[in-house]
Amino acid sequence: MATACQEPPPLIQDLKVTVHDTSLVFPSGHIPREPFFLSNIDKVLNFDVQTIHFFPAHPEFHPDRVAEALRAALAKILVHYEFLSGRLKLDAATGRLEIDSNSEGVGFTVASSECCLDDIGDLVFPNPAFERLVTKSLDSLPPDNQPLCIIQVTSFACGGFAMGTSTNHATFDGLSFKMFLQNLAALAADKPLVVDPCNDRRLLAARSPPCVSFPHPELLKLDVPKGQDSSRPIVFNDASEDLDFKIFKLSPNDIACLKERAAKDASGPGSSYPKARVTSFNVVTAHIWRCKALSSCADIDDGSSKSRASTLLYAVDIRPRLEPPLPRGYAGNAVLTAYATATPGELEEWPLGRLVEMVTEGAGRMTDDYARSAIDWGEVNVGFPHGEVLVSSWWRLGFADVEYPWGRPRYSCPLVYHRKDIILLFPDMITAASQNGGDGVSVLVALPGPEMAKFQSLFHKLLAGDHH
Template sequence: MEATISLTSQDVTKQDPTALFSPKNPIPMETIFLSNIDQAVVFPVETVFFFQVPPTKASSTLNICEVVKRAVAEVLLVPYYFMAGRLNFNHGSNRLELVCNNAGVMFVGATSRLALKDLGNLSLPNASFHRFIHRPGLYKSLDETPLFTIQVTRFKCGGFALGFMTNHAILDGKSASEMFHNLASICRGEGLKTHVFPNERTSLRARNPPQIKFPHNEYVKIPKIPSLATSFTTQNQTSPSPLIFSNKYDHKLFHFTPSMLKSLKDKAITKTSSFEAIVAHLWRARTKVVFGNTDELSTVLFAVDIRKKISPPLLAGFVGNGVVTAFATAKVRDLVERPFCFCVEKVREGGERVTSEYVRSVVDWLEVYKGIPSTCNGNNFYVSAWWKLPFNELDLGFGRLVHGGPIVSGNDEFVLLLEGNGGGINVWLGLEREKMKRFMNHVFDI
């Protein structure tokens, strides 16, 4: 894999953070109900976008920080007023809630002594790109932590980076993408792209009494959570765990070309999607190196969009978490010894299991047990399909988007599927060093 640049604090000069407030925050102050699905994914999501500007137009971005800042403060925070609020743990209801107290979105303007080209291949995940994100303090309590931060970093070439931190409890990937596209539209001078923002989450309220009709191995009860690092934190815990940034893991990027993906799909025998094929393949290869006992169960988790699966469907433009965690599980022996089509079928079954009634059962299970996705046993892992999210057309009217993606962390519970060149998929994966050495013997065994 190509070497990546390691940025230092000298490479990026940041101004002091500025709080941006909604000009139309509700009076009296509003408190928004958060669904049990929201409550299960309380962690920060960091995303950065890089824009290239032709040398002849480098001066056009001299005021890019001010353009973005005004777009957020004067227009975006009218419909998205709740992004200036804070999470609060209500001890009476034993739930998190979104308090629209207009405490502010944090904005940072920055400059870099580097040119965009100095960053090298932007498609290679780089943990030091966190310098293009404003982190408001890793270990603050939730009610002190902004739900939305923005940093605009201008490079000496005129190109710039747009870095966001959001909280997954408030926006899932699709909702965040819609907000980013609205911001881009405002910056282009075209106003809001959408005008309806359904933020009513009570349609995902638990039934009374709860009716748990399925086993939910994809979640773990909070009392059973060990002290292992996990991005999924409990509802009244500071976030994230300090162990998230452990350096005991090796991380590598594996590129699967379109021909490799076709080979995997052909091996599946029955018609299958690229997602099902790559998840089944990674699950099988990872299982071979992580488990020692072939009678153990191996589990892979992944998100399924429920916007149209649930009855009645969620409203178009729904703001919040319109996804639940799905899972596939099997004995290690079966995953390793049976044909590849067995692995694919298990992944497909995991997705098809998510019906409207299943979603209602998930919500009810979470009402009773207040659980989180089950990645914290050291063996299960979560596949996040970033390449499916509609981020690649972000256009602020200044320059051309050359790359957008997540800021990677130092744990092994997430496997990221990123957009690859020429229609392929890049897989970002971390394992303990010895396991990674063995994994590399299996990952391209197609």
């Protein structure tokens, strides 16, 4: 039934990458130098995110030509995204993180690998060696003067290539980054922008005075002494625990079965879960939440590990939920964290339809009022989202749908870091053989060994419908 979890394929250990050139690209036109306001959502996301886009060889676009086209397109696009060529700084008077739009440029690296694209193996399987395909910082610049975006083009021996990007999360969320890539691809093809970016982050400014009108159990308040730099949140406690990591694949058929089961729970005669929205994301997230909460319960339970609270977190795009909605081209972070809380005991007992209803309700809570309250919370407090597990979905962002002059990527993926409180969803490779079945999902889980064994067994047992 379920696609078994994937053991790592033999991963190539060394991509044999040589860096040939690293430089700065500057905007091709004038950008007024002024402080650029960051919203309370942007400012807690002051860390870098890396993505890699793999392309097969193209007869008209040798990787050198691709690098030239990208460099030229970057210089042009920086005029439209005036914040991107600036630098992060703290405003001394307010202590707020902002961007100095000083046009000091973004990074651009050209590299080559002795490998062929086909030597790398399964692109879906996160490979630590992919680190070499991304430039995370420029050695020529001091740590406090790093670009907000660095792009690396690495050519492979077969003529294929990878575009690795490192961007500070304060600049983009997944949706606005996809729009940035669509615009970059359009400029590289000498076409007009696909979407005009809206750079006004004040659309998500806190109200004055701030009004926190809801409880926010999804947010954890930090006690930061006044004057201490809180611009680098300790969002991620990188405990140096030994973690196993595995990929669990859900085929379109697996997802259809989960949906069918949840729909039966939700719409049966006298159903008590009328609010459940049975979507692929909701059923997969409910399934993962149950497995994660139960995998961390003690084997011999005195009842305490099943009666604690387990909080699930997941991102919700607030663009269409605000009144008025944000412009389609809003270029900053417009996602907030929705939550659902239950005890492992309840998660074990309840049918899937009830869990799907809880995930539905978490997103449904995200109204204009609630979103504004969460933003105002960030004005009054220093803190960040906090729960037992965050489901971070790259599944439907569609990075692989971006049409460059040299075609679409064969695959696009995040450069993965393993954290036991973050579970990543990302798309499966869409191959010609599975045109209709391209909507499966890969679930990346990192857990200590004993918990992983439990998670794996629960994942398959619950997928097969064996609830107890």
